[in-house]
Amino acid sequence: MKARRIFNRIGILRRERGVSRKELARVVGVNHQTIGYLEREEYNPSLDLALKISEYFELPVEFIFSTKPLIPLSQELYRLKKGE
């Protein structure tokens, strides 16, 4: 059974916080190339790895990963501000 594509915000969160792929990889315990594959959505993380990444960014796992395309963070922020 072919796995679904899992969309994520790892790349943008990493750049936002000035974290390199190597640093993120070191913290979550994978090779930095795996982080690259995750960011390009060419590899779906295991539950354990997804949770480690969400713990590192201190964000809910459903905010970072989704089975549907994620809207840009700027758009999400604007929507939240409008809703205030």
Place this chain on the structure above:
Amino acid sequence: MQKTTSLTTRRTGVIATYVALVLTIVLYEIVAFSDAISWLLIPMFAAFAATILLVIFVYHRGGIWSFVHRKFDDYDEREAVVAMDALRHGYGIFAVLVLSCLFTYAIFEFRVDVVHAAAFLILAHILPASIIAWKKGNYSCDTE
């Protein structure tokens, strides 16, 4: 230090390695069956040397050899899947190739000697790495 090569370079290297290996065997067979063609000894040894050099440059220096030969605990979750897939496919391809060759040898009453056995051993060793080299992706030996 990360050692990476482009996909085209890797694929060219894989094809060149197998061509050199097959050429070595073919030239060996011609030399072995015909004593008059002793001048083919030099091209035969050249093809063998090319095979070894290509294995070194394509697989060892490309980082793919160490990728396939790491301890299982040293893989992360993605690398473990990639390595297991390569070994599984390599095992299947090797079994089919060797059985086909042996069947052909039996039908045509060819002899199997040390050179053929050595070629099969080289094939067994480089096949999983060839599968990884052929596939899209960046496989370095950088484990940091």
